Amino acid sequence: MSEPLLRVTDLVKHFPITRGVVLQRQVGAVRAVDGVSFDVAQGETLGLVGETGCGKSTTARMLARLIDPTSGKIEFDGEDLAGLKGRALKDARRQIQMVFQDPYSSLNPRKRVGSIIEEPLRIHGLLSEGDARRKRVQELMDRVGLNPEHYNRFPHEFSGGQRQRIGVARAIALEPRLLIADEPVSALDVSIQAQILNLLKDLQKDMGLTIIFIAHDLSVVRHMCDRVAVMYLGKIAEIAPNEDLYAHPRHPYTEALLAAVPSPEPGRAGRARALLGGDVPSPANPPAACRFHTRCAYADAICSAEEPLLLQRDGSVAACHHPLSG
Amino acid sequence: MARYIARRLLWTVVLMFAVSVVTFIIFYVLPSADPAALRAGRHASPQQIEEIRHKYHLDKSLLDQLSFYFKGILLHGDFGISYVNDQPVAKLVFSRLPATISVAVGAAVLWLLSGVAIGIISAVRRHSKLDRATMSLALVGISAPVYWLGLVALYLFADDIGLIPLFGGSGSYQPITEDPLAWLNSMILPWVVLAVAFAAFYSRLLRGTLIEVMGEDYIRTARAKGLPERTVVMRHGVRSAITPIVTAFGLDLGALLGGAVLVEIVFNIPGIGRLAYDAILHSDLFLIQGTVLLAAFFVIGANLVVDVVYAYLDPRVRYE
Amino acid sequence: MSAPLLQVENLSVSFNTEDGVVKAVDGVSWSIEPGQSLGIVGESGSGKTVGGLTLLGLTRSRRTTVTGRAMFEGSDLVSMDDESLRAVRGKGIAMIFQDPLSSLHPFYRVGDQIIEAIQVHSPTPKKVARARAAELLGLVGIPDPSARLDSYPHEFSGGMRQRAMIAMALSNEPRLLIADEPTTALDVTVQAQILELLDRLRRELQMALVIITHDLGVVAETAEQVAVMYAGRIVEQAPVNELFSHPMHPYTWGLLRSIPKLTGPRNAALLPIPGRPPSLISRPTGCAFAQRCAYAEDECRVTDPVLAATAQGRQSACLIPHERRMAAWPALAAGGTEADARKVVRGPK
Ligand SMILES: Nc1ncnc2c1ncn2[C@@H]1O[C@H](COP(=O)(O)OP(=O)(O)OP(=O)(O)O)[C@@H](O)[C@H]1O
Ligand SMILES: Nc1ncnc2c1ncn2[C@@H]1O[C@H](COP(=O)(O)OP(=O)(O)OP(=O)(O)O)[C@@H](O)[C@H]1O
Ligand code: SF4
Ligand code: SF4
Ligand SMILES: [Mg+2]
Ligand SMILES: [Mg+2]
Numbered sequence: 001m002s003e004p005l006l007r008v009t010d011l012v013k014h015f016p017i018t019r020g021v022v023l024q025r026q027v028g029a030v031r032a033v034d035g036v037s038f039d040v041a042q043g044e045t046l047g048l049v050g051e052t053g054c055g056k057s058t059t060a061r062m063l064a065r066l067i068d069p070t071s072g073k074i075e076f077d078g079e080d081l082a083g084l085k086g087r088a089l090k091d092a093r094r095q096i097q098m099v100f101q102d103p104y105s106s107l108n109p110r111k112r113v114g115s116i117i118e119e120p121l122r123i124h125g126l127l128s129e130g131d132a133r134r135k136r137v138q139e140l141m142d143r144v145g146l147n148p149e150h151y152n153r154f155p156h157e158f159s160g161g162q163r164q165r166i167g168v169a170r171a172i173a174l175e176p177r178l179l180i181a182d183e184p185v186s187a188l189d190v191s192i193q194a195q196i197l198n199l200l201k202d203l204q205k206d207m208g209l210t211i212i213f214i215a216h217d218l219s220v221v222r223h224m225c226d227r228v229a230v231m232y233l234g235k236i237a238e239i240a241p242n243e244d245l246y247a248h249p250r251h252p253y254t255e256a257l258l259a260a261v262p263s264p265e266p267g268r269a270g271r272a273r274a275l276l277g278g279d280v281p282s283p284a285n286p287p288a289a290c291r292f293h294t295r296c297a298y299a300d301a302i303c304s305a306e307e308p309l310l311l312q313r314d315g316s317v318a319a320c321h322h323p324l325s326g
Numbered sequence: 327m328a329r330y331i332a333r334r335l336l337w338t339v340v341l342m343f344a345v346s347v348v349t350f351i352i353f354y355v356l357p358s359a360d361p362a363a364l365r366a367g368r369h370a371s372p373q374q375i376e377e378i379r380h381k382y383h384l385d386k387s388l389l390d391q392l393s394f395y396f397k398g399i400l401l402h403g404d405f406g407i408s409y410v411n412d413q414p415v416a417k418l419v420f421s422r423l424p425a426t427i428s429v430a431v432g433a434a435v436l437w438l439l440s441g442v443a444i445g446i447i448s449a450v451r452r453h454s455k456l457d458r459a460t461m462s463l464a465l466v467g468i469s470a471p472v473y474w475l476g477l478v479a480l481y482l483f484a485d486d487i488g489l490i491p492l493f494g495g496s497g498s499y500q501p502i503t504e505d506p507l508a509w510l511n512s513m514i515l516p517w518v519v520l521a522v523a524f525a526a527f528y529s530r531l532l533r534g535t536l537i538e539v540m541g542e543d544y545i546r547t548a549r550a551k552g553l554p555e556r557t558v559v560m561r562h563g564v565r566s567a568i569t570p571i572v573t574a575f576g577l578d579l580g581a582l583l584g585g586a587v588l589v590e591i592v593f594n595i596p597g598i599g600r601l602a603y604d605a606i607l608h609s610d611l612f613l614i615q616g617t618v619l620l621a622a623f624f625v626i627g628a629n630l631v632v633d634v635v636y637a638y639l640d641p642r643v644r645y646e
Numbered sequence: 647m648s649a650p651l652l653q654v655e656n657l658s659v660s661f662n663t664e665d666g667v668v669k670a671v672d673g674v675s676w677s678i679e680p681g682q683s684l685g686i687v688g689e690s691g692s693g694k695t696v697g698g699l700t701l702l703g704l705t706r707s708r709r710t711t712v713t714g715r716a717m718f719e720g721s722d723l724v725s726m727d728d729e730s731l732r733a734v735r736g737k738g739i740a741m742i743f744q745d746p747l748s749s750l751h752p753f754y755r756v757g758d759q760i761i762e763a764i765q766v767h768s769p770t771p772k773k774v775a776r777a778r779a780a781e782l783l784g785l786v787g788i789p790d791p792s793a794r795l796d797s798y799p800h801e802f803s804g805g806m807r808q809r810a811m812i813a814m815a816l817s818n819e820p821r822l823l824i825a826d827e828p829t830t831a832l833d834v835t836v837q838a839q840i841l842e843l844l845d846r847l848r849r850e851l852q853m854a855l856v857i858i859t860h861d862l863g864v865v866a867e868t869a870e871q872v873a874v875m876y877a878g879r880i881v882e883q884a885p886v887n888e889l890f891s892h893p894m895h896p897y898t899w900g901l902l903r904s905i906p907k908l909t910g911p912r913n914a915a916l917l918p919i920p921g922r923p924p925s926l927i928s929r930p931t932g933c934a935f936a937q938r939c940a941y942a943e944d945e946c947r948v949t950d951p952v953l954a955a956t957a958q959g960r961q962s963a964c965l966i967p968h969e970r971r972m973a974a975w976p977a978l979a980a981g982g983t984e985a986d987a988r989k990v991v992r993g994p995k
Binding site: 453542543544546547548549550551552553554555562565566639640641642 | 699702704708728732733734735736737740741743745748749750751752753754755759762763766767798800811814
């Protein structure tokens with residue numbers, strides 16, 4: 001395999017918890033992302049799953065350079081993103097685009113949908129003003145399944161799913177190389193969801209798009225991704241090729257996650273599920289050693305004493321003292 | 327935040343320095359009447375003019391003049407002497423400040439209260455007759471020039487020349503410390519005239535933002551809780567819509583404190599605005615400098631205050 | 647069978663827009679009893695949210711027309727005056743909104759927003775309300791709840807915001823909860839906890855639950871009865887197990903076929919329903935699904951099918967006789983093509 005398109009090394013983001021407005025004192029930190037490393041190869045789709053609040057969106061926002069990491073390195077195409085300035089940074093920005101989790105709040109309510117989708121084209125001075133851009137925007141709208149005639153509408157006039165498609169259209173307008181999709185389909189109905197997923201796969205085939213795909217719906221992740229990284233409380237618990245992860249989860253948290261999936265398949269509905277018990281620990285004050293030990297069914301003394309390292313075991317990489325065997 | 331404020335304060339000093347250097351240079355390069363000749367009076371001999379020129383360092387280079395000026399300020403708190411009145415600039419400016427503050431603050435309170443009230447009412451009763459009437463009036467208020475409004479007000483209500491003599495007219499200003507009632511009487515017309523234009527602008531601004539805010543999802547949440555509509559509008563709607571008003575208010579008030587020139591002239595109020603106006607007429611360099619510095623101080627200061635207040639109003643805004 | 651808590655009859659909602667009148671909800675009827683749960687699924691833009699909002703009078707405006715009735719505990723929500731409706735909101739019926747970040751006020755702390763919801767309906771001392779708010783946040787699984795009360799919405803992750811919305815909706819123990827996509831931002835383990843919580847409230851407090859969602863898995867786990875909406879109307883209604891084992895409407899078939907599965911071959915392309923839903927401004931004559939339906943015939947473009955009872959107290963709206971529709975599903979479910987199914991439905995041609 002060639003050089004990865006994206007290499008993330010030891011990425012950390014702590015949000016300070018402060019008191020007071022003028023005289024701010026730091027009283028602690030939310031350790032949203034706490035030492036995350038992974039590679040993404042050109043043309044690959046990496047899934048990012050995990051508990052709500054475990055730092056997936058924060059990771060995504062750092063990759064898209066929307067917030068600065070506390071520490072750690074992000075290399076895109078061999079270049080350190082932190083070192084880029086001016087034109088180079090603008091170019092990198094153009095090549096990394098993001099679809100946001102909250103469809104409505106990421107759209108400017110005062111702007112018409114046409115101009116929202118057009119915005120990246122305008123910022124990067126692509127296509128000439130007027131007809132050419134309008135045509136491109138309408139093409140994009142059509143491509144994501146929006147009626148191009150709604151060019152002049154405002155975001156609040158669209159339903160939740162339609163709003164999300166506006167966000168997808170805006171993100172693919174620049175034909176980026178890396179698309180970070182933060183729950184791009186959670187707000188969509190299954191039929192549109194299928195259309196968008198197929199669309200993303202088509203785009204990937206046509207343009208060699210690399211995708212980081214964040215989602216809660218594990219069946220969607222299974223469908224979309226080549227490899228999946230499972231996060232728990234700001235750290236990576238396991239990274240494995242898709243099939244392996246679903247067939248043989250190594251990390252106890254992955255196992256719990258898979259067990260919790262609701263299924264529409266008749267017969268499976270209503271079955272008693274092994275629910276993950278216990279309270280979700282606070283990321284401001286995560287448990288020592290293995291962060292999962294407060295809720296893990298397999299935990300023993302070493303788990304609360306020593307932090308497990310991310311170790312390779314036949315294809316999967318998992319951070320656990322007692323990895324499950326297939 | 328404290329660091330941020332300290333940094334901004336430092337910037338204020340730098341900016342004010344830059345502003346005064348620029349004023350100095352403009353004054354130096356632009357052809358204007360010889361200040362020394364002005365100071366000496368009509369029948370002065372060339373020697374007298376020369377002496378004056380020497381006394382005020384007008385015969386020195388630009389750089390030397392600048393350094394004298396700033397040394398004076400930094401070492402002795404001396405802002406120079408007005409050539410025309412032969413008085414220290416600082417004293418002149420401070421003697422005029424109360425009048426300008428009276429005009430600006432009084433008008434500001436008036437326009438803020440009325441602008442916000444009208445804005446809320448017309449946003450809530452959108453498309454009603456009341457809304458349409460107030461918004462048309464507001465348009466008139468925005469487009470009418472202040473000096474014209476001032477003259478109309480004087481011809482209508484001033485107690486000397488007005489058709490219905492009600493309030494003090496042009497030149498009736500009394501310091502509040504001497505006669506509060508006379509002060510109030512003299513301030514009413516300038517306040518109203520100044521407030522009309524601003525209130526019109528504020529009510530339209532607030533109406534626009536509030537209408538937009540009332541369409542937000544979180545307003546729907548507030549309604550779904552079962553809150554009375556009044557609370558929904560005031561606590562949830564106005565709370566969001568007020569931020570641009572606060573910004574505009576801070577900046578407008580800051581600018582006015584540096585001299586409400588037109589109103590001070592029309593109503594013949596001895597404030598900073600008129601002082602600056604006269605100073606420019608007479609090429610009174612240090613006095614111009616003094617008023618420019620004061621105006622710059624208020625404008626830059628208001629900007630800082632607005633930014634700090636903004637961080638209180640919008641928790642998403644944080645400065646580092 | 648007890649009396650219904652809410653009975654919606656022939657509810658229609660239309661918006662007057664610049665482009666024309668948008669008929670977002672077009673004659674919908676359903677009812678729910680205390681402690682029951684109803685799932686509403688359907689295409690995005692099919693009027694699910696608007697229908698829910700209308701029950702609380704949240705679509706009322708100069709540009710909106712609402713007709714029909716919604717009898718809640720004996721009074722009609724549609725014609726009710728604003729003041730009485732206010733008393734129902736939050737206490738009789740509470741709603742969890744779809745887009746959690748924009749549904750929370752960005753300038754107020756999460757705790758204060760929940761406390762406000764508690765205090766509207768019963769005067770409670772601030773301290774007590776605060777304790778209750780912390781308890782609610784804990785109930786929906788937010789770690790360190792009393793400290794998190796002081797966070798602003800932008801400091802919460804997507805899933806935490808959604809849970810804050812849920813906590814707010816539950817604060818007055820409503821008799822009916824309308825949950826609009828309550829778990830889209832939650833990972834499956836937390837989702838499972840929330841669904842469990844809703845289930846418990848239903849059993850213990852006899853709270854009725856209307857759950858609006860795209861996630862057919864969530865419907866399968868929480869709803870007893872399911873209504874499938876398309877273009878502002880209900881096209882099929884059935885008990886949950888029946889719906890998944892023998893769906894009767896071609897649109898429902900499309901829905902079930904377009905979800906990715908956790909088992910089975912992975913790389914097969916998904917099978918979305920082709921095309922777009924019809925314009926709600928000028929509804930086509932005949933069946934609204936006809937342009938996208940693989941089984942449509944000329945008659946479908948003329949005659950508008952009505953929602954009619956079929957077997958076992960189920961309802962669906964399709965012109966094909968239901969016995970033949972029943973026969974077509976098993977092959978489709980197994981991944982058969984629509985062309986083959988069409989032969990079953992329409993007979994060979
Ligand atoms: N601006 C901020 N200030 C303080 N804390 C923050 C901020 N943004 C995020 N956090 C915290 O960081 C943690 C991780 O948040 P993040 O949004 O990355 O989660 P996530 O994995 O995307 O979750 P979800 O699946 O619910 O969207 C959370 O505990 C959140 O409260
Ligand atoms: N205020 C409005 N003005 C005009 N049209 C509206 C308005 N609100 C909603 N609509 C339209 O009404 C239709 C129904 O919208 P609704 O939000 O109920 O869809 P939904 O079924 O909830 O979809 P989703 O699953 O995507 O949330 C949509 O086509 C939408 O564009
Ligand atoms: S290290 Fe121990 S506590 Fe952590 S996941 Fe593995 S078994 Fe569980
Ligand atoms: S009525 Fe016709 S078009 Fe409509 S769902 Fe049935 S077969 Fe399809
Ligand atoms: Mg997130
Ligand atoms: Mg909706």
